[in-house]
Amino acid sequence: MAKRATDKVRRAFYQSLPPSSHIAKRLKLTDASILAIRAGTSVYGSQAQALLVAAEVLSRLREPIKLPESLVAGNLVGMTFKIDPRVVRLLNALKKQYGTARRVMAACAYIISTAP
Numbered sequence: 001m002a003k004r005a006t007d008k009v010r011r012a013f014y015q016s017l018p019p020s021s022h023i024a025k026r027l028k029l030t031d032a033s034i035l036a037i038r039a040g041t042s043v044y045g046s047q048a049q050a051l052l053v054a055a056e057v058l059s060r061l062r063e064p065i066k067l068p069e070s071l072v073a074g075n076l077v078g079m080t081f082k083i084d085p086r087v088v089r090l091l092n093a094l095k096k097q098y099g100t101a102r103r104v105m106a107a108c109a110y111i112i113s114t115a116p
Helices: 002-016 031-044 047-060 084-099 102-111
Strands: 023-031 077-083
Touching: 023 031, 023 084, 023 102, 031 047, 031 077, 031 102, 047 077, 047 084, 047 102, 077 084, 084 102
Parallel strands: none
Antiparallel strands: 023 077
């Protein structure tokens, strides 16, 4: 009987939580970009938060930043991030400025890796 009660409580708890507004988005990055994002994540707490900050910074710049070739060149690897829909909209808007998604993600990695 005790197990049933805990199952009911657990189910009621999870049903009372608001649905997550984050979506899973698969992005293509270079190996160097992935390493840069993972290394700089400790400052922001999570990779999703780091991408949010980087996308915000890039969207406020008037001109595209110069990217090191080490972040742009290399094999593309797919990586799934659970991010806010606003970040997806920012990244799509940045594609127009940077040309390709690869360059946008390299710019995000550059911003994250240069964080204090």
